[in-house]
Amino acid sequence: MTKTQLGQLIARIIAAEWHAGALALSAEELAQAAPLLLNLGGAAWGWRQIRNTNLKDTPLAHELQQAYRLHTLHVAVKEMEIAQVFAHLRSQGLEPLMGKGWVIARQYPEPGLRPFGDIDLYVRTEEFARYKNALQQPGAKSWVVDLHNGAAELNDRSFDDLYAHSRMLTLNGVSVRTFGLEDHLRLLCLHFLREGAMRPLWLCDIAVAVNTLPADFDWDYFLSADQRRADWTICTIGLAHHLLGVRIEGLPIARRAMNLPRWLVPTTLKVWGEGKVPHGRRKLMAAFLRNPAGVVAALRERWPNAIEATVGTKGPFNNWPRLPFQLGECILRTTAFARQMPKLISKSS
Numbered sequence: 001m002t003k004t005q006l007g008q009l010i011a012r013i014i015a016a017e018w019h020a021g022a023l024a025l026s027a028e029e030l031a032q033a034a035p036l037l038l039n040l041g042g043a044a045w046g047w048r049q050i051r052n053t054n055l056k057d058t059p060l061a062h063e064l065q066q067a068y069r070l071h072t073l074h075v076a077v078k079e080m081e082i083a084q085v086f087a088h089l090r091s092q093g094l095e096p097l098m099g100k101g102w103v104i105a106r107q108y109p110e111p112g113l114r115p116f117g118d119i120d121l122y123v124r125t126e127e128f129a130r131y132k133n134a135l136q137q138p139g140a141k142s143w144v145v146d147l148h149n150g151a152a153e154l155n156d157r158s159f160d161d162l163y164a165h166s167r168m169l170t171l172n173g174v175s176v177r178t179f180g181l182e183d184h185l186r187l188l189c190l191h192f193l194r195e196g197a198m199r200p201l202w203l204c205d206i207a208v209a210v211n212t213l214p215a216d217f218d219w220d221y222f223l224s225a226d227q228r229r230a231d232w233t234i235c236t237i238g239l240a241h242h243l244l245g246v247r248i249e250g251l252p253i254a255r256r257a258m259n260l261p262r263w264l265v266p267t268t269l270k271v272w273g274e275g276k277v278p279h280g281r282r283k284l285m286a287a288f289l290r291n292p293a294g295v296v297a298a299l300r301e302r303w304p305n306a307i308e309a310t311v312g313t314k315g316p317f318n319n320w321p322r323l324p325f326q327l328g329e330c331i332l333r334t335t336a337f338a339r340q341m342p343k344l345i346s347k348s349s
Helices: 003-018 027-039 043-050 059-090 101-105 125-134 159-164 181-194 200-211 227-244 264-274 295-301 306-312 323-348
Strands: 119-123 145-149 167-171 174-178
Touching: 003 027, 003 043, 003 200, 003 227, 003 264, 027 043, 027 059, 043 059, 059 101, 059 119, 059 125, 059 167, 059 174, 101 119, 101 181, 101 200, 119 125, 125 145, 181 200, 181 227, 181 306, 200 227, 227 264, 264 306, 306 323
Parallel strands: 119 145
Antiparallel strands: 167 174
């Protein structure tokens, strides 16, 4: 299969959730898809789709099932940690906003379908140092917290607005403050795009969120603030419709969501078929200062796809060629790295 065909296969497996009838999948197709599902966090989702088919007793299906079981156990452990983190921070007068991870995982039809690792907390810039100190105290260091200084994807809105629209969820008897539904869906969309659409699971998050929207979802607020970002989010929801079959008929964004830029779907499918490592798991470029072996492959891996380049340069989602945006994103990255060079050289010497 080509990379695009592999991406289409992954999309077909996941999309079975939103389509009636059993998934028609051959053993050969499962052999092609399973490594990507395991690598990209979609193994449990793959198991859900084949566990009632004649493929359920194959060795590859067993691997997917084991991943599903592991994710299910892991969720229980992480839920205890999240409750502990909020209780600890609140005892010190700190009230973060939580996003992604457990916040969206709880909306999935089964606990083990959405693996997550970090506890993503978003805090005011002026309070960042206090949070950092609190999480370095004895007993807190074992928690895997990704502490965000502000909310980069949502920084066209004030933190006061984010707090005003936040909601409280209860976990193991502890109140957990999360983004409001509108802000959280926006966060999921913009994070998916900023990371170059690399993980199918992130589009699943958006599909699940849209599929469970309440009748009083505030579309006016969702589409407010920066209009270019608003258009990006609409296109991402449209991607969930085109690739995963999520129903958007009747939504106020449906017309735009059904008319996507011609490069968006092919780029996403190719990325899924490549199975690239997400940004946070790549070897840092600074590591090549001492040992340049492998730097060419690392640069090739970092060539921005059309999605991350457009978002990185704050470009429009239209039908213009994407190469200028990709070159522009490379220039921005190179400039940022060059500014850090003196400090990096000093550390490595």
